[in-house]
Amino acid sequence: MVDKGxxxxxxxxxxxxxxxxxxxNDRYLTLVEQPKYKFNIIGCGNMGLExxxxxxxxxxxxxxxxxxPNPKSFKLAKKQFSELSTEHTLVEYETLEMACNDRDVDGLIICTPNYTHIDIIKEAIKSGKHILLEKPMTTTLEDAHHIVQLAKKYKAVFQIGLxxxxxxxxxxxxxxxxKRKALGDIKTVSIMEHRVPFxxxxxxxxxxxxxxGGTxxxxxxxxxxxxxxxxxxxxxQVYASGGMAVNFKEFEYGKEKSDIIDNAFVTVLYDNGVRTNFNLCMFSPLFYExxxxxGDGGRLKASENEDFLSAGRPRNHLEVMLGEGKPSKITTPCYPKHIEESGHGGGTYYEHVYFVDxxxxxxxxxxxxxxxxWSVVxxxxxxxxxxxxxxxxVEEMLKEYGLLTYA
Ligand SMILES: NC(=O)c1ccc[n+]([C@@H]2O[C@H](COP(=O)([O-])OP(=O)(O)OC[C@H]3O[C@@H](n4cnc5c(N)ncnc54)[C@H](O)[C@@H]3O)[C@@H](O)[C@H]2O)c1
Structure with a gap:
């Protein structure tokens, strides 16, 4: 009974x-398709495991x-993989080159610390394999520009983990x-992220x-x-005000003091007149976005919330207020629970669906x-x-870095 209905x-x-x-042989509705592709993970910490x-x-x-290179990262990956698949055990590579060039593998998922991305990409790109590179693609503009140039000539998929x-x-x-343009012409965009510390x-x-690259x-x-x-x-044009108000003020690692901010307000103006702002607070006892x-035709508000409280309430909310012009709506957009819980509210799952697509x-x-x-810019x-x-x-900044082609 293994044919596909x-x-x-x-x-x-x-x-x-x-x-x-x-x-x-008795699986029909529960038939699991055999995977067509094989990926290697470069850097298997928190995001690699996801x-x-x-x-x-x-x-x-x-x-x-x-x-x-961290033995505990591989050890946990191996354990978690054994709970997900009995087909084979995870291969542990001794070098980056070996992981990038294994002929059995179709794609590379790069989830190492941000500052390592540039050197890893320089090696990975030699393989010609499909690449999913975690955000931010680099920590500097020069490196980001370098990757744009490398990617222009690249024949296989090169996707960024946004x-x-x-x-x-x-x-x-x-x-x-x-897509629906329900709000008419967009004029302002405001985003807030309040969350626990890094x-x-x-x-x-x-x-x-x-x-x-900084917070x-x-x-x-x-x-x-x-x-x-x-x-x-x-x-x-970008204007930001922010600082280190609460987190990691006393934090030292290898005798070096942490220098990252934990709160900020950022205003960004766009070349079509759209104004946006971003409000960050990283000393909140929840995750809230x-x-x-x-727009000139309406207002949309959406939020996502993970507050660890026992009192249940929907995680997601979205409202579209369209005045007297069209129907307004108040909704709870969500994915099936097992997808939403697989990481980043299901965002990572669909990133993978589309990577394979x-x-x-x-x-x-x-x-x-x-x-x-542009997100790094x-x-x-x-x-x-x-x-x-x-x-x-932004134009002046790009010129300063010799990136006139973008300005
Ligand atoms: N898209 C998202 O929502 C999201 C969420 C979290 C992290 N990230 C990104 O994923 C990347 C990894 O973050 P993380 O939270 O998993 O960090 P992490 O510290 O938990 O894991 C990083 C792993 O990379 C390994 N590593 C370090 N240098 C390496 C190298 N040169 N080669 C191979 N492995 C190396 C470390 O040993 C560790 O296991 C970062 O770029 C981060 O910004 C993205």
Whole structure:
């Protein structure tokens, strides 16, 4: 009974271990498709493990092996992989070159600390394999520009891990504001992220700007990508005010003091007149994101909330207020629970669906290297603005770095 019917199969049923007693031949609705592709993970810490789980949940690809110099990272990856698949054990590579050039492998998922991305990409790109590179693509403008140039000539898929676009609230906001154009012409965009402090990392790389690019590059490139997307234009001026108010003020690692900010207000103006702002607070006892878009035809507000309280309330909210012109709506956009819980509200899962779709030549809306570049441009301009206490002209900044082609 292994032929494929037309019944609606879903992963909630097919991946549910309570059906593991079924002989392979008797699986029909619970038939699990054999993966067509194999990926290697370079750097298997917090995000690498999420990519591993999600790859296996998505199902069209499997994880073949891992390269990670931290033995505990590989040990945990191996353990978690054994709970996800009994097909094989994870291959442990001794060198980056070996992981990048294994002939059995179709794609590379790079989730190492930000400052390592540039050197890893220089090696990975020699393989010609499909690449999913975590955000932010680099910590400096020169390196970001370098990767844009490398990617221009690259024949295989080169995708940037800006997957917030696929969280349920943003996916629906994109649908309402950009596809359906329910709000008319967009004029202002406001995004807020309030959350707990940066988590512990291997060698605590995220506590130092020289390794992460700074808070506004490391974390906030996701929101700058969304602002760029909703503005549908290029950023021209960035002003940021922020500082280190609460977190890591006493933190030292290897005798070096942390230098990252934990709160900021960032204003970005776009070349079509759209105004945006971003409000960050990283000493909040919850994860909360909010988006407000105002157009000349209406207002959209969306929020996502993870507050650890026992009192239940919907995680996601989206409202579209269209006055007397069209019907308004108040909704709770969400994905099936097992997808939402697989990481970043389901954003990572759909990033993988579209990564495989990209490999198969389908048209998707995943973040391109160019879009990754512009999210880093806004983050770096915001970090510079903080330090200099003045607004940064994006054109001037790009000229200063000799990147006239973008200005
Ligand atoms: N897209 C998202 O939502 C999201 C979320 C979290 C992190 N990230 C990004 O993922 C990347 C990794 O972050 P993380 O939170 O997993 O950090 P982490 O410290 O938890 O894991 C990084 C792993 O990379 C390994 N590593 C370090 N240098 C390496 C090298 N040269 N080669 C191979 N492995 C190396 C470390 O040993 C560690 O296991 C960062 O770029 C981060 O910004 C993205």
């Amino acid at each position: 037309t019944e609606m199969r879903n992963k909630y049923i097919s991946r549910n271990s309570k059906f593991d007693y079924l002989p392979d 990519h591993m789980r999600v790859t296996m949940l998505e199902g069209r690809a499997s994880i073949h092996g891992v390269f990670d 997957q917030y676009r696929y969280k349920a609230i943003y996916e629906e906001a994109i649908h309402e504001a950009l 988590l512990d990392k291997v060698k605590q790389w995220n506590k130092f700007s020289k390794y992460s 506004l590059v490391e974390k906030c490139c996701h929101y700058f990508d969304l602002m760029n997307l909703f503005a549908q234009a290029k950023p021209v 909010e988006l407000v878009i105002c 990209n490999i198969e030549g389908k048209n998707t809306s995943t973040a391109t290297v160019e879009e990754g570049f 806004v983050g770096i301009a915001a970090e510079q603005s903080l330090k200099q206490g003045k607004a940064i002209s």
